[in-house]
Amino acid sequence: MSAKVWLVGAGPGDPELLTLKAVRALSEADVVLIDDLVNDAVLEHCPGARIIAVGKRGGCRSTPQAFIHRLMLRYARQGKCVVRLKGGDPCIFGRGGEEAQWLGERGIETELVNGITAGLAGATQCAIPLTLRGVARGVTLVTAHTQDESSLNWQALAQGGTTLVVYMGVAKLCEIREQLLAGAMPAETPVAMIENASLAHQRECRSTLMAMVEDACAFALKSPAILVIGAVAANPSCASDPARQGALFSVAHVGSQHA
Amino acid sequence: MSAKVWLVGAGPGDPELLTLKAVRALSEADVVLIDDLVNDAVLEHCPGARIIAVGKRGGCRSTPQAFIHRLMLRYARQGKCVVRLKGGDPCIFGRGGEEAQWLGERGIETELVNGITAGLAGATQCAIPLTLRGVARGVTLVTAHTQDESSLNWQALAQGGTTLVVYMGVAKLCEIREQLLAGAMPAETPVAMIENASLAHQRECRSTLMAMVEDACAFALKSPAILVIGAVAANPSCASDPARQGALFSVAHVGSQHA
Numbered sequence: 001m002s003a004k005v006w007l008v009g010a011g012p013g014d015p016e017l018l019t020l021k022a023v024r025a026l027s028e029a030d031v032v033l034i035d036d037l038v039n040d041a042v043l044e045h046c047p048g049a050r051i052i053a054v055g056k057r058g059g060c061r062s063t064p065q066a067f068i069h070r071l072m073l074r075y076a077r078q079g080k081c082v083v084r085l086k087g088g089d090p091c092i093f094g095r096g097g098e099e100a101q102w103l104g105e106r107g108i109e110t111e112l113v114n115g116i117t118a119g120l121a122g123a124t125q126c127a128i129p130l131t132l133r134g135v136a137r138g139v140t141l142v143t144a145h146t147q148d149e150s151s152l153n154w155q156a157l158a159q160g161g162t163t164l165v166v167y168m169g170v171a172k173l174c175e176i177r178e179q180l181l182a183g184a185m186p187a188e189t190p191v192a193m194i195e196n197a198s199l200a201h202q203r204e205c206r207s208t209l210m211a212m213v214e215d216a217c218a219f220a221l222k223s224p225a226i227l228v229i230g231a232v233a234a235n236p237s238c239a240s241d242p243a244r245q246g247a248l249f250s251v252a253h254v255g256s257q258h259a
Numbered sequence: 260m261s262a263k264v265w266l267v268g269a270g271p272g273d274p275e276l277l278t279l280k281a282v283r284a285l286s287e288a289d290v291v292l293i294d295d296l297v298n299d300a301v302l303e304h305c306p307g308a309r310i311i312a313v314g315k316r317g318g319c320r321s322t323p324q325a326f327i328h329r330l331m332l333r334y335a336r337q338g339k340c341v342v343r344l345k346g347g348d349p350c351i352f353g354r355g356g357e358e359a360q361w362l363g364e365r366g367i368e369t370e371l372v373n374g375i376t377a378g379l380a381g382a383t384q385c386a387i388p389l390t391l392r393g394v395a396r397g398v399t400l401v402t403a404h405t406q407d408e409s410s411l412n413w414q415a416l417a418q419g420g421t422t423l424v425v426y427m428g429v430a431k432l433c434e435i436r437e438q439l440l441a442g443a444m445p446a447e448t449p450v451a452m453i454e455n456a457s458l459a460h461q462r463e464c465r466s467t468l469m470a471m472v473e474d475a476c477a478f479a480l481k482s483p484a485i486l487v488i489g490a491v492a493a494n495p496s497c498a499s500d501p502a503r504q505g506a507l508f509s510v511a512h513v514g515s516q517h518a
C-alpha cells in the first residue's frame with residue numbers, strides 16, 4: 001500500500017490559478033478533504049473522488065484540526081490517495097507544515113504543492129504590484145489571527161520598508177492601525193482592503209492607515225479580506241500625485257471598484 | 260485589432276507549477292518574450308508562437324528594459340497576442356508593475372497572471388514552511404539587488420518576527436549578516452541557502468546567520484539562489500533540539516541535500 005497524502009494549495013479562488021501539479025494530484029485522488037475557502041469549481045478535476053468538507057472558518061462551527069489529522073491518517077493507511085486541498089498556499093498560513101510533520105511522524109509520506117496566495121492574487125487583481133522598484137523593495141505577509149501566539153513586532157514591521165499584506169485582519173483593524181502608527185508609519189500611508197480576492201465578487205476599498213477603520217465600516221468590509229498597506233496601494237484616482245504614480249497601471253481584469 | 264499583452268508568471272522552474280491561466284495565455288500567444296530564468300520546458304504550451312529570449316541576468320550581457328518595452332509595444336500594435344513570460348510572479352521582483360504601467364500609458368491593455376515565486380517553492384521543496392503557528396507568524400520577501408534604490412531597513416526586518424526570504428543575495432551575504440546582527444537578530448538564527456529553487460538540480464545548504472558566509476563559500480553557492488532566514492529554516496539533523504522541531508517534516512520531493 002502506498003500511503004501518501006498530498007497537501008495542495010488550491011490558490012486564492014479563481015480556479016484558473018490552480019497549478020498543473022495540483023490538477024495532477026486531484027486527478028489521482030481517491031479522497032479529497034476540502035477547506036471552506038476553496039472554490040468548489042476546482043473539484044471538476046477529481047470527478048471520481050470522495051469529497052469531504054473540513055472547513056475551519058474563523059468564528060463559525062468548524063472541524064477540529066485533530067479530527068482532520070486523523071481523517072487523513074485513516075484514509076492514507078487504507079492505501080488511498082488523499083488530497084488535502086487548502087485555500088492559497090499550504091505553507092503560507094495554511095498549516096501545511098504542521099500537517100506534514102504530524103503525518104511524517106506516523107510514517108505517512110506527504111507531498112506539498114504550492115498555490116497562489118490570496119494576498120498576491122488580490123493585489124494583482126487590483127493592479128497593485130506588491131514590489132515595485134524605487135517604491136517597495138519587498139513584501140511582508142502576516143496574519144492578524146489570534147490563534148497564533150508567536151510574536152509579531154508590528155512596530156518593527158512599520159519601519160521595514162516593505163509592502164505589508166495582512167490576512168484575517170478585518171476584526172483587528174483598530175489594533176493594526178494603533179500598532180503601525182506607534183511604529184511611526186505615516187498616517188496617510190495608502191491602504192487597499194480587498195474582499196474575496198480573485199473571485200468574480202471581489203470588492204476593493206481604498207483608504208489610508210488613518211481612515212481605514214471608518215472606511216471599512218462604511219464599506220461593510222467582510223471576511224475573508226486582505227489588507228495591502230504601503231505606497232503601492234495608492235488610489236488610482238490620485239494619479240496627479242507624482243509620488244503615487246509608480247503604483248498605477250491599468251489591467252484588463254479588475255473586480256468592482258470603490259474609491 | 261485587439262492589442263493585448265499578457266504579463267505571465269512562469270513559476271520558479273518546475274514546469275508543473277505553471278497555472279492553468281498561464282497555460283491558456285501561452286496557448287493563445289503569437290509572440291512569447293521569455294526571461295533567462297524561465298524553464299524552457301513551459302514552451303511546450305505554445306508550439307506555434309515566435310519565441311524571443313530577453314534575459315536580464317545580473318552581471319551578464321542582457322537585454323535593456325527599454326528594448327523589452329518597445330518590443331512588446333511593437334507586437335501589440337501589430338495586433339499580435341503577446342506573452343511576456345517571467346520567472347516566478349510578475350509582481351514580486353518581476354517588474355510586472357512597471358511594464359503594465361508603461362504599456363497602459365500607451366493604450367495597450369495588459370493582463371497579469373500570478374505565478375509561484377521562487378522563494379516559496381524553494382522553501383517548500385526543502386520542507387521549510389515559511390509560516391508556522393507558534394514559530395513564524397509571517398514571511399517577508401526582499402531583494403538584495405542593488406538596482407533598487409528604494410530603502411530597506413534590515414535592522415527593522417531583523418526584529419519583525421517574520422521569516423525572512425532574500426532574493427539575489429548571494430553577492431551580498433556579508434552585508435546582510437552585518438545588518439541583521441546589527442538589528443539584534445541572534446547569531447545562531449537558522450539559515451537555508453537554496454540554489455536553483457524547485458528544479459531537479461536544486462541544492463540546499465543549511466547554516467546559521469553567523470556562519471552563512473563561510474558555509475556558502477565552502478558549498479560554492481551560486482546564483483540564482485534564495486536565502487531563508489528564521490527558526491523555520493532549522494536543519495533537520497538538529498531534531499533533538501525541541502526548539503527546532505516545529506520546523507521539521509518529511510516530504511517526498513526534496514532536492515539533493517547538504518547539511
